[in-house]
Structure formats: C-alpha cells, structure tokens
Amino acid sequence: MTTRQEDFEAIKTALRQQTRLSAVDAVVAEGDSMALLRLLPAHSVSLILTDPPYHSTKKQNIYGDTAFAEDQHYIEWMEEYSSEWRRVLKPNGSLFCFCASSMSARLDVMLSKQFNVLSHVVWTKPNDPGFDGWKGKMKKEALRQWYSHSERILFAEPAVDGNLFRSPFAELLRDCRRQAGLSMHELTAVIGAHGRVNHGGAVSNWEAGRNTPSREQYEKMRAAIVATGKVKSMPLYEDAIRVFSMDASKEFTDVWTFPSVRPYKGKHPAEKPAVMLEHAIEATTYPGDVVLDCFAGSGSTALAALKLGRRTVAMEIEHKWVSVVADRVQTVSEADGATDQLDTELLPTSPSKRKVPQLPLFEFAGK
Numbered sequence: 001m002t003t004r005q006e007d008f009e010a011i012k013t014a015l016r017q018q019t020r021l022s023a024v025d026a027v028v029a030e031g032d033s034m035a036l037l038r039l040l041p042a043h044s045v046s047l048i049l050t051d052p053p054y055h056s057t058k059k060q061n062i063y064g065d066t067a068f069a070e071d072q073h074y075i076e077w078m079e080e081y082s083s084e085w086r087r088v089l090k091p092n093g094s095l096f097c098f099c100a101s102s103m104s105a106r107l108d109v110m111l112s113k114q115f116n117v118l119s120h121v122v123w124t125k126p127n128d129p130g131f132d133g134w135k136g137k138m139k140k141e142a143l144r145q146w147y148s149h150s151e152r153i154l155f156a157e158p159a160v161d162g163n164l165f166r167s168p169f170a171e172l173l174r175d176c177r178r179q180a181g182l183s184m185h186e187l188t189a190v191i192g193a194h195g196r197v198n199h200g201g202a203v204s205n206w207e208a209g210r211n212t213p214s215r216e217q218y219e220k221m222r223a224a225i226v227a228t229g230k231v232k233s234m235p236l237y238e239d240a241i242r243v244f245s246m247d248a249s250k251e252f253t254d255v256w257t258f259p260s261v262r263p264y265k266g267k268h269p270a271e272k273p274a275v276m277l278e279h280a281i282e283a284t285t286y287p288g289d290v291v292l293d294c295f296a297g298s299g300s301t302a303l304a305a306l307k308l309g310r311r312t313v314a315m316e317i318e319h320k321w322v323s324v325v326a327d328r329v330q331t332v333s334e335a336d337g338a339t340d341q342l343d344t345e346l347l348p349t350s351p352s353k354r355k356v357p358q359l360p361l362f363e364f365a366g367k
C-alpha cells in the first residue's frame, strides 16, 4: 500500500508536462481535465471535490456551460468523468460533485453505476437583499414552479458489486477473512462483538456493508487475520474505511446554509464559499490526504485543502483562471514555506486516450 506522500509524488510526475505550478503540497495543472485525469495513477486520490459546468445554467462566462445541445450529451460527458474518478479514487475515498438541482437526479442515476450516492446535499444561500440574484427583484406572481433557491452537491463513495450495500470495505473484509480461513463467527468472537449485533454477528453486517467497525474493532480483526499467518498484511484503518468525521457542533444534515461569495473585481462567476469547501474537506479527509478538483475555477478548493493541511491537485482549462489559481496557491505556499519548484515549464497537453484497466480495489498481501 502506497503512502499519501508516494501517491502525491506519483501524481506530480504524471502531470509534470502540464504543470503550471508545483509546490510541496500542491499541483496546478492546465488543460482539459479529462485528458489530465487519464494520466493519474489509479487509487491515488482520497477526495474528489469538484464543481463542473452545470450545463443547465447556460452561463456564457463559464467554459463548457453551453457546450452541450442536449442534456443527455452532458450526462454522457460526465459519465466519462465518473469512470476516471472511480479509477483514481482510493476505495475508501469520497466524491463531492456540485450540480444544478435540475440535473441532480440524472447525474445520480449515471453516477450510481460506479458509486454509491449517499447524499444529495442541498446548498441554500441566505444572501442579503441585493445579493440574492433574482430572488428579491422578480415578480413572484410570474412564477410557474418553485423559485430555485438551492444547488445540489452529490456526495458518493466508490461502489463494488458483490455485497448488499456495494461496499468496498465489505469486500476487503470478506476477502481477507476468507484468505485467513476464519469464519464470520470466529472473527466476531475475536473482537468480542457477539450478542451486540444480530445473527452472524457484527462481521456479517460489516461484510454486507450495512455498517462499519470502529477503529478498535478493525484493529482487533486486522491483528487476528494477520495472526493466522495466511494474510501477511491488511491496510491500516485510515486506508480501509472511508473517513466521515462529524459531530453536533458542525452542519451534520444534508441542508447546508452558506452565503455565496459576494461580487468583487475579478471574481470567478461560480466561485464557491471557502467555509463550505472546508466543511466538506474536513469531514471527509485526514490531514495529508490528496484532494482533487478537476474544474478548479478560482482555486477555492485548492486553497481550502491547503488551509486544512491537505495536499491538493487543481486542474483548469482556461488559461486566465489557471494563472489565478497558480498565483493564489503560490502565495499560500510561499507563506507556508512550502514551495519546491515554482513555475515549471508548461508544455502542450497531448496525453493519449488510454483504455482504463479494471484494477483490484484494495491491495493486501496474500491475495
């Protein structure tokens, strides 16, 4: 199993020719992110937090927003991303994909081929009068449907076939346990979880993907499985189970209330609020994890990730926005003393269209 540091170095190497800026914890790459994504190593990213063109909003000032004549073409384009996201994400990674409410259901159906869509987060913006778009100004009597006052953020995890909840962790546990020659009951007994959970014990629930063990329970199972001598190693808890760090002091529901970014000179037309991105990153990653944004815009995801001590990969197609992202990341990196080779030479993007091989999800010695 590779470390985060090794994953990040491999990403840097893969994107070298398209890199505008490389710092200790950040890479800013210029080009079509579909081509850039195809260069990335499999299972190298912990979180994809990304905000593609919405298509239905048809904004002339956002690259790609008017690129598709039909909704289905947009979904097909997004499906190519879905495949690459699935490939580059770690099996215990997470995906946030921003979208318009009018597209979210169709995106859910498409994403569900390769992901478990866990939440449709509703982002609602309590903006002050004058900064609330058309909400205050428009004639309410002219409405023909409910005024759209929210955006959606689809939250998902990679899916695998073969267990009830299509859980990658469930597959790992089942494979390791079988390789170790232990029954579900034997493993349940090892961790002392008998009686607390029904029938086949806690392990059968975990192998169905119904729920997940605590860190302590996982470590006990890991030790028991490795102690059989039939499995040499199992991933650490941090590499096996998707992180979701939440408590009552945070916004724990799927309705997120964050004011949008007030207009300012040079603002990206779709800039997302930093606090909202930090909220998403903090809940779903560990410090040091690699956070990828394929549609970086102003670089808000990259900055939020750096602020929280995560590594970040930002991809953007528009030259002027790449410059903005690079400048912002450079400023933060210099302030942190985290620069390595700033301003590398930018070469033309010409990656080949590789066929994506089907890869094993988790690696564990002995398989």
Ligand SMILES: C[S@@+](CC[C@H](N)C(=O)[O-])C[C@H]1O[C@@H](n2cnc3c(N)ncnc32)[C@H](O)[C@@H]1O
Pocket (backbone or CB within 6 Å): 031, 032, 033, 034, 051, 052, 053, 054, 062, 063, 064, 268, 270, 271, 272, 273, 294, 295, 296, 297, 298, 299, 300, 301, 315, 316, 317, 318, 321
């Ligand atoms: C909705 S905006 C993202 C805004 C960003 N979340 C922010 O806070 O500033 C989408 C961005 O994706 C970029 N984009 C569109 N198509 C792209 C592609 N194929 N590859 C990379 N970037 C692309 C656009 O130029 C735009 O800046």
